[in-house]
Amino acid sequence: MNLITLGPEGTFSHQLALKLVPGTKETIRLVPTIHGILSAVARGEGDGIVPMENSEAGSVGETLDGLTRFPLSITAEMYMPIHHNLASAGPLESLRVIYAHPQTHEQCSECIEQWGIPIIHTSSNASSALEARKTPHAGAILSESAASIYGIPIIVRNTENNPNNTTRFVRISTVPARDTRPEKCSILIDPSTDRAGLLHDLLHVFAERGINLTRIESRPSKRGIGNYVFFLDYAWSKETAEALSELRKITDVKELGCYRRVEAGP
Template sequence: MKIITLGPEGTFSHELALKMAGKAENIVLLPTIHSIMSAVARGEGDGIVPMENSEAGGVGETLDGLSKFPLFITAEMYLPIRHNLASLVTLKEMRVIYAHPQTDEQCSDMIEKWGLPVIHTSSNASSAREARKTPNAGAILSETAAALYHMPIIVKNTENSEWNTTRFVRIAATPSRHKRPEKCSILIDPDEDRSGLLHDLLGAFASRGINLSRIESRPSKRGIGNYVFFLDFSWSLKTAGALAELKKITTVKELGCYRKIGVPP
């Protein structure tokens, strides 16, 4: 089975896919999360996409894709994220930094300290390529990307927190069949706007002692003030009952129940 993930070479997604797949020939690199999800929906393989970061929060393109495409989460993985400032010049000579928007957020403390303008790019690899061809430029990227694009590391570990971690999910066209999953994810699209609606929705879990580990809202794309909600919760034998209760009062899209997979060193 092919693993489809975010390219080009040198992204954290690519780094994780290499750890999980073992061989580069089993990996397909695509330029956007939307294109990954489209390929997975066509049955071209399983996907690995970033879901959320401990510093920057949820990845909007992934959440929107899960809302749009008929896909399921079949596993989750956690990857510690270490950023580095790399450049062909010294920090004193640097005049601009290239960084992915999420990288910018995750390294905002150091960037503020340096006082240098940041130009956003589509990936770590793009940051490296732009910095290499721009005079007096630097890039914030992984150690892997720095080596791949022959960029000397000037400052190591530029992330705001030593606990900086990204949660990735594996997506597929069919759900996981694991008999004892650990976590479930759903999308709630409220059919009405009334006082106490969110309380009623969450009450289906609270009354059954089911632990909600995450709730995040995203624009529904149907106008300002209209939202959908993504929920993660611990799987239990009472999960089916909670979902049945929810479906009586709102629209629910089940995104799958799954387990955490350890990442090889």
């Protein structure tokens, strides 16, 4: 089976995929965009690994939008410490532009402000390396692995705002996980009405059953200003099915999967 993730070679997604495949029959396929990964998975071309959220920059909108659009399930989650570095063929004082992925930009905003160098966004950290390598007086913010792969010297290490910077990744499939005792579940709520107390009623379904909500986030529904859908993660319990049944009486619910955390290799 293909394990489809974000390329080119050297992205954090690619690093994680390499840790997940040793000793298996899976092969890694690299795709340049998250939308492309989710599209390929929806077509049955393999499972996908995509970033879901970062402790510094928040949720990855492209992943959330893809989960809204495609009939996909989350089958596992993984957590990866993220450390960024500024790499360039020349010294910091010579740089005229820095290439960085938008999430990387957010995660390294304090250093970037301090440097005062213009930023150009790219589709991935590996793409940043490729652009910096062919552009005079340019740098890239990327992983140590990407700097090594593309032969760009690191001139400033650990440029992330927070030394505990972590990204949560999820494995995506067309087939739900079959674990009988998963750890976490994810759903998408699409309210059909807009009224006072609606959000309270939605959350009360979980609170009255003692189900712990671990994350809630609104996202534009794409149907007009002020119209939102809600992503919820919650700890699995025996009352989960009952809570969802009650929730469906007041809103539309799309189940995104119940799953466990997977520890990637060192």
